[in-house]
Amino acid sequence: MTDIGFVRTEMLPEQEPPASEVGAIGWMRHNLFSNWFNSALTLLAIYFVFKVLAGLVPWILSPTWNAGSLSECREILHALGREGHYAGACWGVINERWIQLIFGFYPSELYWRPIAAFILLGVALAPVLFSDKVPSKLFAFTALYPFIFPWLLWGGTIWGPLSALLGFVLGWFVYTAVSKAISNLFGIILGVLAALIWWLALSGYFVGAMDSIAAIGIEVVESRKFGGFMLSITIGVVAIACSLPLGIVLALGRQSDLMIVKYLCVGFIEFIRGVPLITLLFVASTLLNLFLPPGTNFDIILRVLIMVTLFSAAYMAEVIRGGLAALPRGQYEGADSLGLNYWQAQRLIIMPQALKISIPGIVSTFIGVFKDTVLVSIIGLLDPLGLSNAIRADANWNGIVWEIYGFIALLFFVFCFSMSRYSMYLERKLQTGHR
Amino acid sequence: MTTLTDPPKEQFRLSMLLYDTRYRSATIQVIALIGFMLLAAWIISNTINNLAALGKPVEFGFFGEPASYDINQRLLEYTSRDTHLRAAFVGLLNTLVVAVLGCVTATILGVIIGVLRLSHNWIVARLMTVYVEMFRNVPVLLWIVFIMAILIETLPAPRAFRGENPEAGMILGDSVAVTNRGVYVPEFLFSNSLGDIHLFGTSSLRFDVSLDLVAFLIVLGGAIWASRWIKHRADHVQEKTGDRPVTWWQRVAVFVVPLGILLYALGFHLGYPELKGFNFKGGTHMRNSLIALWIALSLYTAAFIAEIVRAGIMAISKGQTEAAAALGLRQNRIMNLVILPQALRVIIPPLISNYLNLTKNSSLAIAVGYMDITGTLGGITMNQTGRELECVLLLMLVYLAISLTISAVMNWYNESVKLKER
Numbered sequence: 001m002t003d004i005g006f007v008r009t010e011m012l013p014e015q016e017p018p019a020s021e022v023g024a025i026g027w028m029r030h031n032l033f034s035n036w037f038n039s040a041l042t043l044l045a046i047y048f049v050f051k052v053l054a055g056l057v058p059w060i061l062s063p064t065w066n067a068g069s070l071s072e073c074r075e076i077l078h079a080l081g082r083e084g085h086y087a088g089a090c091w092g093v094i095n096e097r098w099i100q101l102i103f104g105f106y107p108s109e110l111y112w113r114p115i116a117a118f119i120l121l122g123v124a125l126a127p128v129l130f131s132d133k134v135p136s137k138l139f140a141f142t143a144l145y146p147f148i149f150p151w152l153l154w155g156g157t158i159w160g161p162l163s164a165l166l167g168f169v170l171g172w173f174v175y176t177a178v179s180k181a182i183s184n185l186f187g188i189i190l191g192v193l194a195a196l197i198w199w200l201a202l203s204g205y206f207v208g209a210m211d212s213i214a215a216i217g218i219e220v221v222e223s224r225k226f227g228g229f230m231l232s233i234t235i236g237v238v239a240i241a242c243s244l245p246l247g248i249v250l251a252l253g254r255q256s257d258l259m260i261v262k263y264l265c266v267g268f269i270e271f272i273r274g275v276p277l278i279t280l281l282f283v284a285s286t287l288l289n290l291f292l293p294p295g296t297n298f299d300i301i302l303r304v305l306i307m308v309t310l311f312s313a314a315y316m317a318e319v320i321r322g323g324l325a326a327l328p329r330g331q332y333e334g335a336d337s338l339g340l341n342y343w344q345a346q347r348l349i350i351m352p353q354a355l356k357i358s359i360p361g362i363v364s365t366f367i368g369v370f371k372d373t374v375l376v377s378i379i380g381l382l383d384p385l386g387l388s389n390a391i392r393a394d395a396n397w398n399g400i401v402w403e404i405y406g407f408i409a410l411l412f413f414v415f416c417f418s419m420s421r422y423s424m425y426l427e428r429k430l431q432t433g434h435r
Numbered sequence: 436m437t438t439l440t441d442p443p444k445e446q447f448r449l450s451m452l453l454y455d456t457r458y459r460s461a462t463i464q465v466i467a468l469i470g471f472m473l474l475a476a477w478i479i480s481n482t483i484n485n486l487a488a489l490g491k492p493v494e495f496g497f498f499g500e501p502a503s504y505d506i507n508q509r510l511l512e513y514t515s516r517d518t519h520l521r522a523a524f525v526g527l528l529n530t531l532v533v534a535v536l537g538c539v540t541a542t543i544l545g546v547i548i549g550v551l552r553l554s555h556n557w558i559v560a561r562l563m564t565v566y567v568e569m570f571r572n573v574p575v576l577l578w579i580v581f582i583m584a585i586l587i588e589t590l591p592a593p594r595a596f597r598g599e600n601p602e603a604g605m606i607l608g609d610s611v612a613v614t615n616r617g618v619y620v621p622e623f624l625f626s627n628s629l630g631d632i633h634l635f636g637t638s639s640l641r642f643d644v645s646l647d648l649v650a651f652l653i654v655l656g657g658a659i660w661a662s663r664w665i666k667h668r669a670d671h672v673q674e675k676t677g678d679r680p681v682t683w684w685q686r687v688a689v690f691v692v693p694l695g696i697l698l699y700a701l702g703f704h705l706g707y708p709e710l711k712g713f714n715f716k717g718g719t720h721m722r723n724s725l726i727a728l729w730i731a732l733s734l735y736t737a738a739f740i741a742e743i744v745r746a747g748i749m750a751i752s753k754g755q756t757e758a759a760a761a762l763g764l765r766q767n768r769i770m771n772l773v774i775l776p777q778a779l780r781v782i783i784p785p786l787i788s789n790y791l792n793l794t795k796n797s798s799l800a801i802a803v804g805y806m807d808i809t810g811t812l813g814g815i816t817m818n819q820t821g822r823e824l825e826c827v828l829l830l831m832l833v834y835l836a837i838s839l840t841i842s843a844v845m846n847w848y849n850e851s852v853k854l855k856e857r
Contacts, residue, residue, distance in 0.1 A: 031557035038556045045558045260464040264471055274838035275831045276795035282813055282830070286823035290485045291478045371574040378576075378801060385577060401584045409573045409581070416572035 062088030065095050069396035093397045094407050100391070101407065104227015104382050110155075110219065114230050117152040120145065121237065129422070132429075146241070153226075153234065157217035159210040163203040171195030223301040227382035229411060231301075236370040239308040243369070244362070246309065247316025252346065254317065255324050265317070272314035277372050280307040285379040304376055312369040319365055323358030324350065356430050363423035367416045374412075384408040486824070497820045498523075498639075504815050506806040508722045511642050519816045520639040526811030527833060533728050533807065534794040534837075540733035541793060542786075545740025552745050563741070570738035576799050578735055583727035583803045590615040593714050605708075612708050612715050617722040619708035619715045626702030647701055654693050661689040724805035728797065736793045740786065747782035748774070779852050787845040791838050798834070808833055 020029060032042045063080075067073040073090035082088055094101075103111060124145035127138040147161040174194040179187025211217075226234065253265035272280070284303040289296060327350060335345035355362070377386035388404045391397055452462045486492060498520040505515050506525050510532065513525045552563040570578070591603035593614045605612045612619040629646035665682050673679040708718030751774050759773040798809040806814075808830065817826035 031555060034555065038554075041554075041556050041559050045556075045562055049558075049562070258460050258464050258467070260468050264467065271831075271835065273791075274835040276798040276809070276834055278798045278801070278809060279813065279827060279831050279834060282817075282823075282827045286817075287827055290482050290824065293481055294485050294488055367572070371572075374574040374576045375799070378799075385580070401588055405577065405581050405584065409577055412574055412577065413569070413572045417568060420572070 058082075059087075059089050062091065064088060065091045067092030068096070070399050089403050090400060091403060093391065093400050093403055097387075097391050097397075097404075098407070100228060101384050101387055101404075102229045104231060104387065105225045106221060106227070106230065107219075107225065110221060113152045113155070113218070113221075117149055118233065120148060120152075129426075149237075151218075153221070153230075154223070155218045155220045157207065157211050157215065159207045159216070163206050163210075164199065166206070167195045167198040167203060170198050223299045226301060228384055228387055231376070231381060231383050232370070232373040233415075235301075235305060235308055235373045235376065236366075238305050239312050239369050239373075240366050242309045243312035243316045243365075246313035247320055248351070250313060250317035251320035251324060254321055269314045269317050272311055273318065277308070277311050277375055278378060280311050281375060281379050283307060300379075300381065304379075304381065308369065308373070311372075312365060315365045315368070316362065319358045319361035320354060322361060323354035323356075326357050327353055359426055359430065360423055363419055363426075367419050370415060370419070371412065384411070482824070491821070491824075493824060495825055497816075497822055497825075500820075502811075502816065502819075504819070506811065508725050508805060518639045519812075519820070522816060523808060523812040523829075524640055526806055526808040529805065530794075530797055530800075530807040530809075530837070533725065533732070533797045533800065533805070536729050537732040537736065537793050537797065538790050540729070541736035541740055541789075544733060544737035546744050548737060549741035549744030549748070552741060553748060567738045567741055570735050571742075575731065575735045575796050576802055579728060579731040579799055579802055582731045582734075583723060586723045586727055587615050592616070593710065596710050596715075610705070610707055612710075612718075614715070615723070616714070617720055618726055619718045619720055621705040621707050622717070622719045624704050624706045626704065628701065650697060650701070651694070654697050655690075658690045658693055662686045665689070722805070724800070724803045727803050728800050728805050732793050732796055735796070736789055739789050739792075743782055743785045743789070744778075747778040750781045751777050776852065783845070783849045783852065787842055787849065790845065791841055794837055794841060795834065 017026075020026060033039045062073075062077060062082075064073040064076050067076055067090060069092070070090055073088075073092055077083075077087045080088075099108075099111075103114060106114060123138070124142045126134045127136055127142055144165075147165050151158065151161045171191040171194050175187040175191030177187075178190045250265050250269060253261050254269065256262055256265075281304065284307040285300065288303045288306070289298075331349055331353065332345070335349040340348065374383055374385050377383050377389075380386070382390070385408065388408060391404060392400055452458045499518055501516050502519045502522040503515050504522070506513055506522060506529075508529065509525045510528050511525050513521060548563050548566060551559055552567065554560050554563075590613055593612075593616060595601060595603040596605070596612065596614070603614075610621050625647045629650060631643040631645050633641065633643055635641040665685050669680050669682045706717050708715045708720075710716075755773055755777065756769060759769040764772065797807060798813075800807040801810045801814055804810070812826055812833070813830040817823055820826070
């Protein structure tokens with residue numbers, strides 16, 4: 001046995017890491033000044049940020065909130081000793097016109113209606129958006145909401161939306177009765193027929209009759225009074241809501257084995273995706289009335305809604321097709337081997353997975369559609385951008401540029417940014433660990 | 436013991452069209468086709484009736500009439516006495532100009548921003564995130580009018596360049612003037628010019644092709660071919676002997692020497708813009724509308740391309756880099772041979788759709804008065820002649836043709852860089 005010279009019996013105390021590797025200094029060394037190139041970039045970036053903030057912050061912090069015109073703004077800034085063209089922002093214009101930028105020329109005593117419509121929109125969307133936190137009974141309200149929304153915004157007799165709703169109810173009753181008595185297929189055909197007959201032939205008489213019995217209704221607001229963000233949101237919401245089901249149908253059509261159906265869908269999708277939205281809006285403003293029976297002349301906003309919906313449906317179809325293509329073949333075969341028919345397989349197996357995969361794409365299509373609603377200003381609708389031109393033409397505010405654009409951009413940013421954050425949340429929530 | 440017998444032969448019954456899966460698909464297709472044709476027929480007959488009621492039969496004769504409006508930013512010679520067809524043609528070229536300019540700058544910017552967003556430098560990465568979110572979440576039309584406003588409001592007027600002590604000066608060695616009426620850049624002039632070829636005589640589609648440009652392109656093409664041949668030979672030598680000959684100076688020389696000789700022979704010089712009276716003369720005048728559209732479309736699309744590039748690079752697993760390093764490859768070869776070919780496969784398909792989007796978004800030129808095809812054919816021509824149906828349909832066809840061409844070209848490129856599997 002040899003003696004072991006030395007064996008340490010207790011642990012040494014941990015040494016502190018070198019000061020240059022931890023804390024703020026360490027973080028900076030790693031993330032900002034790791035080598036000369038990074039250091040140069042950092043300094044450049046800091047200089048840039050400083051320059052931008054130094055220019056922007058004093059401009060934004062201008063006490064001009066209560067000014068009544070651009071010259072008043074200039075006087076206020078002059079009194080503060082701030083001279084020059086870019087001495088400060090003139091926030092008076094936002095103070096005076098923000099309501100107009102949001103509601104357009106909607107009658108001011110009726111502002112509660114769009115406000116109520118959009119609050120109820122939140123309620124109606126809650127069971128869809130936050131399905132785990134909200135009781136699912138709210139879905140009944142979501143189903144009713146498409147009838148409440150136009151009634152609140154455009155007003156008129158309550159029997160109109162009720163009769164539209166009755167059409168669905170009638171169709172459903174016919175379907176259940178016939179499908180029990182004869183067959184499912186005849187049930188669908190007769191149900192749809194019954195609803196169509198109701199809407200096209202009978203509902204006019206029904207509305208007239210009920211209106212003469214009990215004239216319940218709210219004041220009518222014409223479409224040309226719509227404007228501002230209310231118009232953008234209306235177009236965005238309707239287009240988004242209608243384009244999702246339409247897009248699913250188109251995507252299924254494009255993936256289907258039925259050759260003629262497939263080529264019709266491909267032709268439609270590629271045509272719409274190949275042309276800019278502005279040309280479709282030209283169609284809405286000039287041609288759509290030509291395509292319909294002589295004498296038809298319906299509302300410009302409705303025409304725009306139709307074209308924007310078709311536009312976004314084509315993009316939606318492509319996004320969903322991507323989701324369908326990403327599903328492994330085994331899922332389709334598994335559904336077949338369980339003996340499910342086409343629609344059962346789609347509803348229970350394929351669509352839930354395909355839609356989940358395509359969530360990011362769907363939301364970015366939504367964002368795109370919402371942003372594209374600005375284009376309606378080119379065909380003369382008074383969306384925020386269209387209104388901004390009207391405001392700048394006002395003698396008081398002639399010469400205002402940045403404040404209005406900044407305000408509009410900020411509102412769009414808030415909407416779109418929160419939508420993209422929501423999509424990230426949804427992706428995380430639906431992440432089940434496999435694809 | 437049982438014997439298998441053939442199933443009883445069924446008589447064909449009409450209900451089998453619906454209930455037998457063998458026939459049902461045919462039934463559905465026939466119904467869909469009939470429905471589609473009925474719809475189309477209904478729309479067409481409505482249109483014909485409506486147009487007849489308005490007294491406007493569909494005809495394209497108005498294209499031969501004089502347009503009598505001016506297009507201030509153009510590539511071809513055009514006067515207001517030219518026809519509507521000529522105006523549409525000039526507009527089409529304007530669309531293509533801004534689309535090409537935008538795609539190039541958006542790609543360059545997008546790649547830089549996408550790479551910087553992945554940088555380890557905290558502040559730079561955050562700045563790039565701010566840039567991307569800022570541009571992606573605000574409508575492009577708003578950016579276009581906003582940048583137009585910036586150009587008009589903040590840049591100096593041409594008169595600020597006058598006098599002994601001008602408030603504003605030209606940049607880049609007195610060659611470029613940035614004013615609130617547009618940017619004046621030097622133009623390329625040839626003192627011994629070879630002249631032009633006039634194509635299509637005096638028709639509306641006439642245009643001149645500069646022979647100087649043709650000669651330049653031919654020599655450039657030859658130089659590219661020669662450079663590739665030198666590389667090919669160097670590869671060959673390397674495979675045989677293991678030593679790669681030094682060829683970079685040869686490859687530079689085949690570009691510089693012939694092009695230099697050609698430009699000298701043609702008497703190449705720059706025509707600088709000069710301040711004469713109240714405005715600049717000479718040089719090429721790029722108007723604010725073009726500049727604003729170009730900048731806005733590039734910045735906006737760059738934000739999307741940056742995200743695509745970032746996703747493409749992040750999609751390549753770290754193992755690929757490490758494996759390549761383990762093989763002893765150098766950093767730039769790892770990038771060229773391992774990372775980029777794989778990242779490109781992810782990047783190119785969405786890049787194509789962004790190029791298409793940029794081209795379609797260029798139709799927003801109408802908001803700042805840049806006369807592209809939407810501004811000419813779908814704007815003034817349509818309003819002057821009142822031929823909405825013809826103009827809008829033609830406009831759609833033109834954009835459809837551009838879109839299909841771009842996607843065909845880019846899909847062909849995509850095929851060529853795609854990883855070949857099996």
